[in-house]
Amino acid sequence: MTFRTFGHALQFLTRLPAPRFAEFNPDDLSRSAIWFAVVGAIIGIVLALALWTGQQASPWIGALVALVVWVWITGGLHLDGLGDVADALAAAHRSPERFLEVLRDPHVGAFGAMAIGLQLIAKLVLLAEISGLPALFALALVPAWARWGPLVWSLAVPPLASGSGERFSWQISWPMAAAQGLVLALLSLWLAPVLLGALLVVPAIAVYWKLRLGGITGDCLGAGVEITETLLLLLVAVAVA
Numbered sequence: 001m002t003f004r005t006f007g008h009a010l011q012f013l014t015r016l017p018a019p020r021f022a023e024f025n026p027d028d029l030s031r032s033a034i035w036f037a038v039v040g041a042i043i044g045i046v047l048a049l050a051l052w053t054g055q056q057a058s059p060w061i062g063a064l065v066a067l068v069v070w071v072w073i074t075g076g077l078h079l080d081g082l083g084d085v086a087d088a089l090a091a092a093h094r095s096p097e098r099f100l101e102v103l104r105d106p107h108v109g110a111f112g113a114m115a116i117g118l119q120l121i122a123k124l125v126l127l128a129e130i131s132g133l134p135a136l137f138a139l140a141l142v143p144a145w146a147r148w149g150p151l152v153w154s155l156a157v158p159p160l161a162s163g164s165g166e167r168f169s170w171q172i173s174w175p176m177a178a179a180q181g182l183v184l185a186l187l188s189l190w191l192a193p194v195l196l197g198a199l200l201v202v203p204a205i206a207v208y209w210k211l212r213l214g215g216i217t218g219d220c221l222g223a224g225v226e227i228t229e230t231l232l233l234l235l236v237a238v239a240v241a
Contacts, residue, residue: 004028009035013147014043015075030171033151037180040147043073044140051127052136063127067120081222082119083112088219089212100161103219122230129237138192138236145184145198146228149205150221151177156206160215194239201231 003019009032011018050069054062071079084103090111092099102109108116130139151172181199188195205224209216 005032006035006038008032009039010042013039013077014073016042016073033172034176034180036147036150037144037184040144041140043070043143046073047143048136048140051130051139055131059128059131063124063130066127067124070123071120078222078225079116079119081219082226083108083116084219085223086115087112099213100217103217119226119230123233126230126233126237130233130240132240134192135236135240138195138239139233141184141188141192141195142229142232142236145188145195145202145232146225148177148180148184148198149202149224149228151180152202153206153209153216153221153224156203157209157216158214160213160217160220192236192239194235195232197235198228198232201228 005028007019008028010016011020012029012032013036047066047070051062051066054065056062087105087109088099088102090109091102127139130136154172155174155177185196185199188198205227209220209224213220
């Protein structure tokens with residue numbers, strides 16, 4: 001079961017080689033959440049290596065290499081959610097019904113394109129500001145914290161509709177989320193104390209979804225991951241500066 005759940009987490013969150021399973025049980029997605037932060041750390045380590053390698057030429061080349069690797073390794077999974085949510089929020093006018101209607105539209109609108117573009121620009125600029133071994137350790141933990149977020153959001157905010165956002169909460173619990181948060185907090189305290197800010201960022205995003213929509217969807221989870229990554233990158237960049 002452990003091998004299966006890790007394989008599902010790796011397959012769902014990345015393009016890295018992962019075992020393929022003949023049958024998919026909807027519960028598998030939720031069970032695999034126990035590995036989300038671990039998979040996030042794997043992503044972070046790859047990004048730190050990519051950034052360091054590119055920085056041998058220049059900070060901006062390092063940032064570009066890391067950003068390209070970031071988009072490739074995740075398959076743009078959470079960027080897609082960010083774009084969809086941006087379009088839906090722009091059209092919803094505080095109406096959850098309209099929000100879900102636009103969210104189901106497979107086309108990317110103007111607001112979605114702008115949100116994705118601004119997100120990529122923000123990450124590029126912030127990655128260019130990150131240098132030195134402590135900051136690289138911090139970068140390795142940023143995706144891990146961001147992928148801890150969906151556990152908290154799924155538990156704290158009810159689902160708006162059936163789908164991945166609703167299925168995700170089936171097999172997770174507050175003790176599981178708290179245990180992962182504690183491990184990440186201890187690692188951050190040791191390697192990058194500035195990332196303890198995630199303990200404020202993640203709950204704040206849950207409050208936003210609760211107040212803004214009264215619920216959450218799978219795309220909201222993806223958008224939350226992207227926003228968390230950018231805000232934590234900002235904290236790291238400010239700490240370096």
